[in-house]
Amino acid sequence: MDPELTGFWGLYELNLTTDSPATTGAEVTISASLAAKDNSSLALPADAHLYRFHWIHTPLVLTGKTEKGLSSTIHVVGHVPGDFPVSVWVTAADCWMCQPVARGFVVLPITELLVGDLVVTQNTSLPWPSSYLTKTVLKVSFLLHDPSNFLKTAVFLYSWDFGDGTQMVTEDSVVYYNYSIIGTFTVKLKVVAEWEEVKPDATKGVMQKTGDFSASLKLQETLRGIQVLGPTLIQTFQKMTVTLNFLGSPPLTVCWRLKPECLPLEEGECHPVSVASTAYNLTHTFRDPGDYCFSIRAENVISKTHQYHRIQVWPSRIQPAVFAFPCATLITVMLAFIMYMTLRNATQQKDMVEVADFDFSPMSDKNPEPPSGVRCCCQMCCGPFLLETPSEYLEIVRENHGLLPPLYKSVKTYTV
Secondary structure: OOHHHOOOOOOEEEEEEEOOOEEOOOEEEEEEEEEEOOOOOOOOOOOHHHEEEEEEOOOOEEEEEEEEOOEEEEEEEOOOOEEEEEEEEEEEOOOOOOOOOEEEEEEEEEEOOOOEEEEEEEOOOOOOOOEEEOOOOEEEEEEEOOOOOOOOOOEEEEEEEOOOOOEEEEOOOEEEEOOOOOEEEEEEEEEEEEEEEEOOOOOEEEEEEEEEEEEEEEEEOOOOOEEEEOOOEEEOOOEEEEEEEEOOOOOEEEEEEEEOOOOOOOOOOOOOEEEOOOEEEEEEEOOOOEEEEEEEEEEOOOOEEEEEEEEEEEOOOOOOHHHHHHHHHHHHHHHHHHHHHHHHHHHOHHHHHHHHOOOOOOOOOOOOOOOHHHHHHHHHHHHHHOOOOHHHHHHHHHHHOOOOOOOOOOOOOOOO
């Protein structure tokens, strides 16, 4: 044995490749290549004949073996299904019993079914796996895995089920389909392969293999826009409701803000809200008149869109109670004061002469008008019910209060 090869255990490794899995009866290829480990600076010897590859593949049947340079390839066939281990090691060419330079190990899955993949593609690429657009053509393809051409003479039949109630049978491994609704669907495919095979007794027989395949698809719809239903003219202090109808597939992330102008929302301008349906209601109460614009942004996992809604806010004709309360209080106090003074003058006997001589003319100095502030507030709050003079009020009091003593009595003279 070459002394330079001794002590190389752990410095080399074997890189194994295989074209498995495979169906029973098909040929499987396994290759092993000797290479220095990543952390090793040791160069491989230039003479490849210094090494020998040893394989263990039982119960798989060996159909061929080739060696080239520092690599070795074998071809095996499995006639029964199962997972079969295959191992390989490398020793010096002149010393089979010496410690191996490198070892390798692989497991080959063998099945009775057909081997292949169901591939779905669409012209519009989405960044999420298995996500596709509705109302856009899908290409669904079955790719048979048969690297040894074991089934090159077979005739295939494909039975498709698209998960939305549509089924079809074709002889082609590629179909085109268009989903018109959103949702998650499972495409199922059953493949049947048939071919003739010569038996040991020289007779021909029909052989058949089948396989079942499926792929899960999530069909989504881009946001084509936002329909805004709501008033465009409203008064202050009036609650307003705006309904947003999203033309796209949920779930959605919605963000809105009031602006003086209709401009797109920037990132971080408003707090996003998660919406699980295609409709959403906005409520708002305006306190100040003016022109406003609802700036709305919505997005789902594949698209986003903006929409705007202008609205004019006018001052309310009915003032809030908080503004009317002080005026109403002042009127009540004033009326109570007038009533008190009237009743007081009518019940005091010693002042009857003064009452008889009372001048009820509006311009009399004895009956000054209410202060201008009180009169002004009464005119605003009471409107047509405001009495201009005390004499008018006293006349109404006499009509509505028959139990009150008359204001005009004959003057009695008392002797002290």
